[in-house]
Amino acid sequence: ESLHESHRIQALDPRLINQIAAGEIIERPASMLKELVENALDAGATSIDIEVDNAGVKRLKITDNGHGILRQDLAMALSRHATSKIHDLDDLEQIATLGFRGEALPSIASVTRMSIQSREQDADQAWLVSSDGNNITTDPQPIAHPVGTTIETRDLFYNTPARRKFLRTDTTEFKHLDQVVRRMALSRFDVAFKLSHNGRVVMHLPAVPADDPRRLKMVCGDNVPENSVYFDEQREDMRLSGWAGLPSFSRSQADMQYFFLNGRLIRDKTVVHAIRLGYQDVLFHGRHPVYVLYLEMDPARVDVNVHPTKHEVRFRESGQVHSFVFRTLQAVMSRSAGEVGSLQVDAET
Ligand code: ADP
Ligand code: MG
Numbered sequence: 001e002s003l004h005e006s007h008r009i010q011a012l013d014p015r016l017i018n019q020i021a022a023g024e025i026i027e028r029p030a031s032m033l034k035e036l037v038e039n040a041l042d043a044g045a046t047s048i049d050i051e052v053d054n055a056g057v058k059r060l061k062i063t064d065n066g067h068g069i070l071r072q073d074l075a076m077a078l079s080r081h082a083t084s085k086i087h088d089l090d091d092l093e094q095i096a097t098l099g100f101r102g103e104a105l106p107s108i109a110s111v112t113r114m115s116i117q118s119r120e121q122d123a124d125q126a127w128l129v130s131s132d133g134n135n136i137t138t139d140p141q142p143i144a145h146p147v148g149t150t151i152e153t154r155d156l157f158y159n160t161p162a163r164r165k166f167l168r169t170d171t172t173e174f175k176h177l178d179q180v181v182r183r184m185a186l187s188r189f190d191v192a193f194k195l196s197h198n199g200r201v202v203m204h205l206p207a208v209p210a211d212d213p214r215r216l217k218m219v220c221g222d223n224v225p226e227n228s229v230y231f232d233e234q235r236e237d238m239r240l241s242g243w244a245g246l247p248s249f250s251r252s253q254a255d256m257q258y259f260f261l262n263g264r265l266i267r268d269k270t271v272v273h274a275i276r277l278g279y280q281d282v283l284f285h286g287r288h289p290v291y292v293l294y295l296e297m298d299p300a301r302v303d304v305n306v307h308p309t310k311h312e313v314r315f316r317e318s319g320q321v322h323s324f325v326f327r328t329l330q331a332v333m334s335r336s337a338g339e340v341g342s343l344q345v346d347a348e349t
Pocket of ligand 2: 035038039098099100102104105
């Protein structure tokens with residue numbers, strides 16, 4: 001009898017399901033922050049304020065001025081596979097939002113103590129719900145909050161000690177958080193970002209127009225715009241724009257390379273290869289270009305639903321993307337070579 005009991009099949013407890021999903025997308029405070037910032041951007045926020053204590057492990061709070069969540073949807077936001085962003089297969093085929101899987105909030109809730117305060121844009125009141133490892137502790141309570149949303153998490157992995165062990169020092173975890181804010185800030189110049197750590201403001205980026213080099217300077221360093229070529233190329237329904245670092249400004253490591261596809265930072269083999277080819281004639285072997293590039297194309301021509309973290313994508317016609325990126329960068333580089341003169345090596349290494 002008990003022998004049989006041990007191999008009976010049972011449905012997993014919903015809370016455990018969320019903790020398993022959290023294992024895929026919530027690795028550390030930075031991955032939590034990425035999901036929460038994406039939600040704020042999807043809500044149309046123009047200002048995002050982030051406060052963290054102990055690199056976000058102890059406390060992470062993010063406030064946005066987006067459209068907010070209705071009182072009657074607050075509990076739903078915490079349940080798995082619940083999303084306002086897609087409704088049917090057609091929507092899935094042409095995703096224009098950063099999120100769509102409805103997994104982030106329930107995953108985060110399952111490994112933290114979380115509270116959501118939100119006031120929907122047409123509501124006359126803000127509401128608060130709290131949860132403790134996915135168990136919603138109260139009905140929505142009225143609270144004072146402007147239009148938008150504040151999500152606060154405390155004690156990341158407090159209930160999953162095995163996961164907590166993989167967290168690094170606050171210094172390391174904070175570096176990852178800082179990277180997330182920088183990436184997000186590069187993806188949306190028109191959104192203001194503020195980051196505070198242990199009560200001190202460490203980054204404050206006002207909103208600027210889309211191609212304004214001030215944002216680039218603040219995020220990547222003063223010398224990046226002047227050592228890069230800004231370009232904006234359109235071919236049929238694809239547009240590639242941004243800053244391509246001059247060969248003379250190359251680095252020994254590939255640590256200042258950002259490629260955004262429809263506003264989403266991606267790391268794609270096709271794209272990386274195309275860029276490398278584009279630089280091939282002007283860059284010494286072993287050197288890595290600096291770039292911040294934006295590719296825009298019809299979302300129906302790319303599948304972003306490849307992996308839960310959505311860093312990988314699948315282009316429907318990857319050959320076309322490859323040749324557009326390669327040819328554009330090659331042209332930009334050969335144009336700039338004419339202007340700048342011969343190849344030189346920088347003093348960085
Ligand atoms: P997804 O982003 O994939 O839809 P999430 O779990 O990240 O799933 O969020 C669930 C839902 O909660 C979203 O679809 C959205 O409706 C709502 N939501 C989450 N964060 C915010 C926010 N900051 N502002 C407005 N709505 C939000
Ligand atoms: Mg989301």
